């Protein structure tokens with residue numbers, strides 16, 4: 001649960017509207033006349049109020065994310081870059097969007113008994129956001145009702161319904177964190193993390209910290225500029241050279257970023273690179289290399305990297321980033337469900353496309369969309385790509401398979417199926433991954449606590465002859 005310390009500003013009394021505002025807002029509102037459910041002053045007189053801009057923007061972003069149009073991070077960045085909100089309101093907006101998404105299944109359960117039939121998307125987004133404020137943030141109920149009924153009037157839903165629902169909505173089962181995941185997904189977390197699963201599921205509800213891989217010059221520069229390296233609850237401030245950072249300015253405005261001394265990467269993502277062992281001087285194939293973050297880390301460790309992905313646009317982003325970092329890699333566009341014409345490598349990383357179920361703290365919108373069928377579809381694609389990766393691993397070489405997912409089908413079962421189809425491979429013990437991890441089939445799962453993502457990682461050796 002969000003601690004009182006991390007709460008954003010409490011709901012503030014709505015302000016009076018200016019004449020000009022009244023004109024423009026009235027056009028957007030369905031019904032401009034004072035209503036029974038309009039905010040009222042102490043004497044019971046209806047008063048005109050602004051919809052709070054941070055809340056309005058939050059609900060707009062939620063509508064776009066819930067429609068499946070975009071990831072929360074992209075939608076929020078885009079909305080904030082056009083909105084020109086003061087920092088405090090931008091902070092509230094970010095907190096409302098991510099908080100609502102992190103608690104969405106629980107909030108849906110709280111609202112369900114109060115809603116009949118299909119609720120239109122805009123009204124649903126508004127009710128979820130308001131319910132998050134009321135039940136989780138502890139914003140006073142009358143303020144929640146006032147703020148969101150006012151917002152409803154600007155075209156987000158029937159004010160009377162919003163008023164009635166928000167007055168009645170109550171927390172189901174004392175905000176049990178298990179209810180913040182769909183039941184089947186909570187089951188996957190329990191299977192993956194056993195006795196630690198309750199702590200893990202509760203941890204997914206916290207804001208995601210920023211992790212940076214820093215060179216020594218980058219660390220000095222950030223500290224000189226007044227940023228801080230911080231430890232999380234129960235976690236280190238750094239895992240190897242990946243540090244948890246609180247910046248005092250936007251990342252792109254830091255000297256460390258401009259000079260290529262800093263690269264955002266989760267410690268669990270770095271663990272996939274470490275699983276390959278010493279890569280200095282080795283030709284490494286980075287399969288499904290995407291935006292080339294792991295390719296960059298491999299290049300920094302002295303590898304001669306060839307990164308392969310199906311999407312050419314990702315190579316463009318990766319090349320630019322490599323240039324910033326002063327590193328090199330070859331980029332090849334290919335569909336890895338079929339064998340490309342490439343020389344096998346003695347170190348191969350397949351960081352396969354997956355459901356992302358291990359990244360719910362930074363991508364909470366995934367829990368709205370993920371289904372058991374999507375897990376099966378991902379597992380099918382992963383099996384095809386693993387077969388391609390087998391052919392691209394030189395005899396005696398090492399194949400590391402990783403996914404940022406904690407489901408059985410994409411992790412231990414994927415490797416089990418692979419080893420049955422490819423008896424020329426045997427699983428090997430993983431080197432030190434620098435992050436806490438638990439055994440999982442023939443590999444390991446990084447423990448998603450303190451902002452570390454949940455990655456399944458396995459290291460497989462191909463027979464030499």
Ligand SMILES: C[S@@+](CC[C@H](N)C(=O)[O-])C[C@H]1O[C@@H](n2cnc3c(N)ncnc32)[C@H](O)[C@@H]1O
Pocket residue numbers: 288289290291292293294295308309310311314334335336337351352353354
């Ligand atoms: C988990 S992301 C990789 C992230 C990357 N390793 C990194 O660290 O930045 C998975 C990647 O798989 C790619 N992909 C999906 N299907 C593919 C296919 N059939 N062939 C090749 N690449 C594919 C996607 O474009 C995506 O970039």
